Amino acid sequence: MNRNLLRALAFAAGALAVSLPAFAGAYPLQVARNVIMYMALALTWDMLLRSGQISFGIAGLFGLGAYATALGVLRAGMGDWLSLAFAPVFAGAAALLIGFLILRLRAMYFSIVTLALAEIFRIVIHNLHDFTGGPEGVVLDGVMLGGSAAALYWLTLGGLAVALGASWWFEKSKFHFALTAIRNNETAARSSGVDIFRWLLATFVITSAIQGLLGGIYVQSYGFATPDSVFDANFTLLPLAIALLGGIHSTIGPVFGAILLGLSSEWLKLRLPYGHLVVYGVIIVVVILFMPQGLYGLARKGLRRAEGRAE
Amino acid sequence: MTKLKTEHLTRAFLGLVAVNDVSFSMDEGEILGIIGPNGAGKTTFINLVSGIIMPSSGRVEYKGRDVTYMPAHERARLGIARTYQLIHPLENLSLIENVMVGSIFARRHGLKTARAKAAGLCESLGLSGLDRDTSRLTILEIKKMEIARALANEPEVLFLDEVMAGLNADETRELIAQVQTIARERKLAVGVVEHVMGVIKELTHRVIVLEAGELIAEGPYEQVSKNPRVIEAYLGGAA
Numbered sequence A: 001m002n003r004n005l006l007r008a009l010a011f012a013a014g015a016l017a018v019s020l021p022a023f024a025g026a027y028p029l030q031v032a033r034n035v036i037m038y039m040a041l042a043l044t045w046d047m048l049l050r051s052g053q054i055s056f057g058i059a060g061l062f063g064l065g066a067y068a069t070a071l072g073v074l075r076a077g078m079g080d081w082l083s084l085a086f087a088p089v090f091a092g093a094a095a096l097l098i099g100f101l102i103l104r105l106r107a108m109y110f111s112i113v114t115l116a117l118a119e120i121f122r123i124v125i126h127n128l129h130d131f132t133g134g135p136e137g138v139v140l141d142g143v144m145l146g147g148s149a150a151a152l153y154w155l156t157l158g159g160l161a162v163a164l165g166a167s168w169w170f171e172k173s174k175f176h177f178a179l180t181a182i183r184n185n186e187t188a189a190r191s192s193g194v195d196i197f198r199w200l201l202a203t204f205v206i207t208s209a210i211q212g213l214l215g216g217i218y219v220q221s222y223g224f225a226t227p228d229s230v231f232d233a234n235f236t237l238l239p240l241a242i243a244l245l246g247g248i249h250s251t252i253g254p255v256f257g258a259i260l261l262g263l264s265s266e267w268l269k270l271r272l273p274y275g276h277l278v279v280y281g282v283i284i285v286v287v288i289l290f291m292p293q294g295l296y297g298l299a300r301k302g303l304r305r306a307e308g309r310a311e
Numbered sequence B: 001m002t003k004l005k006t007e008h009l010t011r012a013f014l015g016l017v018a019v020n021d022v023s024f025s026m027d028e029g030e031i032l033g034i035i036g037p038n039g040a041g042k043t044t045f046i047n048l049v050s051g052i053i054m055p056s057s058g059r060v061e062y063k064g065r066d067v068t069y070m071p072a073h074e075r076a077r078l079g080i081a082r083t084y085q086l087i088h089p090l091e092n093l094s095l096i097e098n099v100m101v102g103s104i105f106a107r108r109h110g111l112k113t114a115r116a117k118a119a120g121l122c123e124s125l126g127l128s129g130l131d132r133d134t135s136r137l138t139i140l141e142i143k144k145m146e147i148a149r150a151l152a153n154e155p156e157v158l159f160l161d162e163v164m165a166g167l168n169a170d171e172t173r174e175l176i177a178q179v180q181t182i183a184r185e186r187k188l189a190v191g192v193v194e195h196v197m198g199v200i201k202e203l204t205h206r207v208i209v210l211e212a213g214e215l216i217a218e219g220p221y222e223q224v225s226k227n228p229r230v231i232e233a234y235l236g237g238a239a
């Protein structure tokens, strides 16, 4: 297909995203920040999914990163940027330990354990009153970057750039071959020299670190963290719905899924508060039943059919 | 020179002894037939020497080194490769990408080198249309792709578990010739499991016969095929 056209489109989208604060007001900028945050989370979820492993633990690592940043500032006196850097390091280190224990599990067993771990993190933080602030959470002195809406938007965009870069790298490197081989047939992968555990561990640590970074960015842009806000199930469910809708096993799918679902949910939120949650549920069900490859998969199939006809 | 050797290799599944006290060896450049009736333990034997499953007891030695409990991916890197009786295509990778996998992980080549090597392997097996999805391939093409993927490990020992099954006479003849050429050029030790005795007769230098997990005969095909115990095993299986 037309690669130059795609490149031009990607460049235009990037330029638009970066320059958005120049012409968008406070509300659209806030919406965009949300879309970007969920887009990045959806990408990280999809990256692990490319190995066949379905995580329900995004909120857990997001929350760990959020608390790493908040407590880094409040308990260790870290500066803002250092506290941001601490989030992926902490989440990544946690993922390394957890990964050793759980990456031998497959399918449902892996999914359920990730879900349980996210809940355990929340409960532990909830109960370590003196250190974490308990259920009331912790409040930073202020929001990072002087609270400038544009600067905070760019910070979130930076988080997305990390997720996009990682996802793209996964598609173009040995990760693509390792994860696809593992997803398709572990036995064949082993016979071709793939050290399955090592690749899964690397993927789990990298995606968890990015999820932690995004949690750190979230805390630094809102100035507080409570167990219920940063471990919210939405941080697990929305990325899932986004990737499924847009198209799994790709970078482009979660990008479009986030734009579509993000904007439509904002619109719905205004019309039927709470109703938008039902809409997510319906989307997940419809997509899984009728187009398991998502919109991107559908488009690819359509393109291939058109090309077939042109031959 | 001995490439691969087992001593008293045994594997039981819940009381059923699928491979029982098998000792054998394979030399460089040798094409060895592994025959026996259905359920004799041929596939299990290959699973044991390639590390896909672990033995209950006994020993596997590769080039003088004990690899009995070494994981499959490490054996792949050392030089033991195999194909599967039930095809194992990686369906989300294209034909050439399937072959590249062996090169990338067993040999740790970069993607560029791996692609070039895979293209060469495909060509030597007469495969074309290298960017096709595996869903577009014929059975013969899938079997060749899986042989190419195994060869991409750059192995010294290769096991082919019923690669000819499901092919017609012409296709079988073509593949036999290609396997012979590849084995000769690469000085490979090849272990071939086939049920069609014509293939075994034409392809192999030597044959081992398994029955109910035990090695019951060994020697050139002409000699083994006259062995009363072997005839009995096959007739017993057919009756």
Ligand SMILES: Nc1ncnc2c1ncn2[C@@H]1O[C@H](COP(=O)(O)OP(=O)(O)OP(=O)(O)O)[C@@H](O)[C@H]1O
Residues within 6 Å of the ligand: B013, B016, B018, B036, B037, B038, B039, B040, B041, B042, B043, B044, B045, B085
């Ligand atoms: N994973 C397993 N669990 C339990 N039993 C097994 C397992 N794998 C193989 N077996 C049993 O071990 C015996 C040997 O099976 P194997 O597949 O090795 O035979 P084979 O010689 O390859 O037969 P075929 O010619 O039909 O391919 C059979 O009785 C089989 O049912």
Ligand SMILES: [Mg+2]
Residues within 6 Å of the ligand: B042, B043, B044, B085, B161
């Ligand atoms: Mg078999």
